[in-house]
Structures are given as C-alpha cells and as structure tokens.
Amino acid sequence: MATITEHFFESKEVMTSKLAMLLENELSEAIRTSNQAVLGVSGGSSPKAAYEYLSTVNLGWANITVAMVDERWVDASHEKSNEAFIKATLLQNFGAAASFVTMKNSAPTAILGHSDVEYAYRAIGKPFDVTILGMDSDGHTASLFPHADGLEEALKTDNLTAAINAIESEVTGSITERMTLSLNGIATSKHVILLISGEDKKAVYEQAKAGGVVEDMPLRAVLNQKDLKLTVFWSP
Numbered sequence: 001m002a003t004i005t006e007h008f009f010e011s012k013e014v015m016t017s018k019l020a021m022l023l024e025n026e027l028s029e030a031i032r033t034s035n036q037a038v039l040g041v042s043g044g045s046s047p048k049a050a051y052e053y054l055s056t057v058n059l060g061w062a063n064i065t066v067a068m069v070d071e072r073w074v075d076a077s078h079e080k081s082n083e084a085f086i087k088a089t090l091l092q093n094f095g096a097a098a099s100f101v102t103m104k105n106s107a108p109t110a111i112l113g114h115s116d117v118e119y120a121y122r123a124i125g126k127p128f129d130v131t132i133l134g135m136d137s138d139g140h141t142a143s144l145f146p147h148a149d150g151l152e153e154a155l156k157t158d159n160l161t162a163a164i165n166a167i168e169s170e171v172t173g174s175i176t177e178r179m180t181l182s183l184n185g186i187a188t189s190k191h192v193i194l195l196i197s198g199e200d201k202k203a204v205y206e207q208a209k210a211g212g213v214v215e216d217m218p219l220r221a222v223l224n225q226k227d228l229k230l231t232v233f234w235s236p
C-alpha cells in the first residue's frame with residue numbers, strides 16, 4: 001500500500017491554494033537541493049486554477065522541467081490535447097521559461113510513437129519531484145483505463161511510459177488512443193498528488209481504496225504501490 005495522506009477541503013478555492021502552495025514549496029526545494037525540478041502534469045479541471053496561478057510565480061522556471069503524465073494521440077493543436085491545456089495554463093507568464101516534455105510525436109499511432117516518447121522521458125535523467133494525477137468515475141488515473149489494450153503492459157513494464165488504447169466510454173470520448181506514464185513511471189516519482197473533484201469521484205476513490213480487481217479500477221495499482229508517497233486532495 002502507498003503511504004496515503006488525505007486532505008478533504010471545503011471548497012475548490014481552498015484546494016487550489018493548498019495545491020499551489022505545495023507545488024511552490026516542493027519545486028523550490030528541488031531547485032535548491034539539486035538545481036533542477038521535474039513536475040509531471042495531468043489535464044482535467046481540478047488542477048487548472050493552480051496551474052494558472054503558479055505560472056505567475058517566479059519560481060526559477062528555467063530550472064523546471066514540465067512533463068505530461070498522459071496524452072491523447074492528437075496533435076497539440078487539437079482541442080482535446082492535454083499539452084494544449086498545459087501550454088495555455090501553466091506554461092504562460094514566468095512558466096513559459098520551463099522546459100517541456102511532450103508525449104506526442106509525428107508517428108501515426110501511439111504504439112509506433114512509444115519508443116521516442118520513452119527515450120525522451122528517460123533523457124529527463126531525474127525522478128519526478130512531484131506528479132499530479134487526476135481520476136475519473138471509471139477508476140482511471142493517468143491514461144491507465146480499465147481493461148484497455150496495453151494496460152497489462154503499462155502495469156508491469158520497467159519503462160516509464162506506455163501506449164494505451166482505451167475501451168471507448170463516456171469518460172474517454174471518441175479518442176481512445178493515448179500515451180501515459182506507466183505504473184513504474186508514476187511510482188518513481190518522489191511525491192504523487194491525486195486530485196479528486198466531487199462527491200461521485202470521492203465514492204469511486206473510496207471504492208478503489210477498499211480493494212478489488214486492479215484492471216476494473218486501475219487507480220488501485222497506484223494506491224497499492226508500496227513505497228509511494230501519495231497525497232490525496234479532494235474538493236466538492
């Protein structure tokens with residue numbers, strides 16, 4: 001089991017300010033101690049305001065590497081691109097000086113593009129200091145989707161990343177082909193923050209935590225991960 005610390009906030013605003021403060025402190029500390037900080041970022045509505053705020057803080061962004069946690073296999077100009085979202089929120093203002101590691105390249109499929117993505121993630125050369133994960137009502141986190149093609153590999157590989165083809169659902173929408181941090185990629189992070197929004201997803205989180213089949217709710221693989229420092233932030 002991961003070492004889990006849970007914070008249930010009374011509002012989205014409070015969660016945002018606590019998240020921004022945590023990121024500010026941990027990235028600054030990583031720069032102080034090793035001259036470089038690495039931040040893994042997810043899309044979703046939960047971290048948006050914290051990203052926007054953080055971009056306005058002069059953290060020494062030239063020493064920060066921002067890397068995607070997961071991505072749809074679409075170009076960065078696509079409206080569903082997580083990269084586009086990160087560029088429009090976090091990589092603005094002072095944040096524009098950060099180095100950015102994409103999960104998308106010109107290969108026609110995620111499987112064909114995977115080796116270049118893996119190469120780029122290994123080239124970061126340092127474990128992620130902080131990794132931000134989201135989760136949804138199907139129990140997915142990063143792009144570890146229930147019973148997806150590639151899930152088994154993503155859960156057992158020593159690689160940092162994996163190609164996924166999810167089963168289409170209301171949560172995935174029509175774009176099911178994705179790249180993601182593998183379970184190993186998540187587990188090598190020094191600190192993982194799981195963001196959960198709303199009562200429904202809180203119930204899903206509690207269900208995942210109670211145990212059961214990992215492939216049904218891949219979030220369980222993260223919760224079960226030994227030696228992982230996991231902080232859960234929930235807001236209504």
Ligand SMILES: O=C(O)[C@H](O)[C@@H](O)[C@H](O)[C@H](O)COP(=O)(O)O
Nearest residue numbers: 042043044045046134135136197
């Ligand atoms: O790539 C994606 O599909 C999204 O980034 C997704 O995984 C998101 O993190 C969750 O759906 C939680 O979203 P909320 O933060 O909006 O609850």
